[in-house]
Amino acid sequence: MNITDLGFRLYSRPVGCESTVGVPCRGLGSAALDPSVGYPDTMGRLVIWGAGELGGRVALLWRRGHRGEVIGVLRGAAREDDLRGAGVEPTRELPPDFIQPDDLLVLALPGSLKQRAAVMTLEVVKPPRRSILISSTAVYGSAAGRVDEDTPLGGGERAEAAVRAESDFREWAGSSGVILRFGGLHRPGRGPIGALRRNGVAHPGPPNRALPLIHYDDAAQAVFGALSIRDPEPVYLGVTPPSPTRAAFYQRACAVLGLPDPTFTEPLPHEPATFDVSRLRRDLLPTPAQPDWRAAATL
Secondary structure (H helix, E strand, O other), rough: OOOOOOOOOOOOOOOOOEOOOOOOOOOOOOOOOOOOOOOOOOOOOOOOOOOOOOHHHHHHHHHHHOOOOOOEEEEOOOHHHHHOOOOOOOOOHHHHHHHOOOOOOOOOOOOOOHHHHHHHOOOOOOOOEEEEEEHHHHOOOOOOEEOOOOOOOOOOOHHHHHHHHHHHHHHHHHEEEEEEOOEEEEEEEHHHHHHHHHHHOOOOOOEEEEEEEEEHHHHHHHHHHHHOOOOOOOOOEOOOOOOHHHHHHHHHHHHHHHHOOOOOOOOOOOOOOOOOOOOHHHHHHOOOOOOOOOHHHHH
C-alpha cells in the first residue's frame, strides 16, 4: 500500500527525473516521505487528529518506519477503508476520550479555529509525551524583512486566530508541545492554485507580499522529524524558500489555468518578507524534496 493508494495524488517521480517545472525532483525512494533519514527511532502509538492530506502522509511515514500503531481521527467515513488498508486505525472518537500519557499526538485539523477548538477539548486530559500543533505563517501578519521563529507576531483577523490557537496549545501542552508554522501547503492541483481554479480570481492583496509555501511531502517529513527527535525546539518555521511574491505566483498560475492576468491591491511600502528556516533545516528537514515554488502552480 502506498500513498497514491490512500487517495493522495502525490507529486512524485523516480529519482533522477526532471519535474514538470524543469528542476530535479525526488521520488518516494529518496528523502521524500522517507522514515529513515537519520532521526532517532522514537517508538509509540501515534494519534493524528485530522488524518487528511497532511495527517495521512504523517501516518504512513510512521507505519513505514515501523514506529508503532497509528490512530487516524476522521470526521467522516470516506477514508476509513483506505486508512485501514495502509495499517492505520481510523476512528471518529475524539482523542480526549482515549489519549494516553505515552502516546504522541499531531493536531492537523484545517484552520486555526478548528485547531483551537480541538485544543480546548484536550484541556481536560494530561498532555501526552509529545504533541505537535500544525500552525500557520499567518501568525506573522504582513511582516517585513527577515522572518524567523522569534519574529514578533502580527495583527489582523487571521493572525490573531492563529496566535490564540498557539497560545492555548502552549498552555495545555507545556514543554511537551511543538508548534510547526507552515506556509501554504500544496501539491499539484491543491493549495493556492486549487483555490484559484475554484474561484476564477485571486484573493485581493498586494503584488509584492511574499507567498510562503511548502509541499505536503516536505511538511509531512518535518512533522515526522518533530515527533522523532529527542529535544525539539518549541517552534519551527516551515517554509521552502525562496518564496515567490503574490504577483509572481498568480501570474504563473493564471497562465497555467488559462485565466486573465491577476489584479492586485496597492503594493506594500516595504520589501517582501524573507523566511529564515535555519532551525527547520538543522533539525527536521535538511533537504526538502520539493524546493521549487513553481511546483505549486501546476495541476
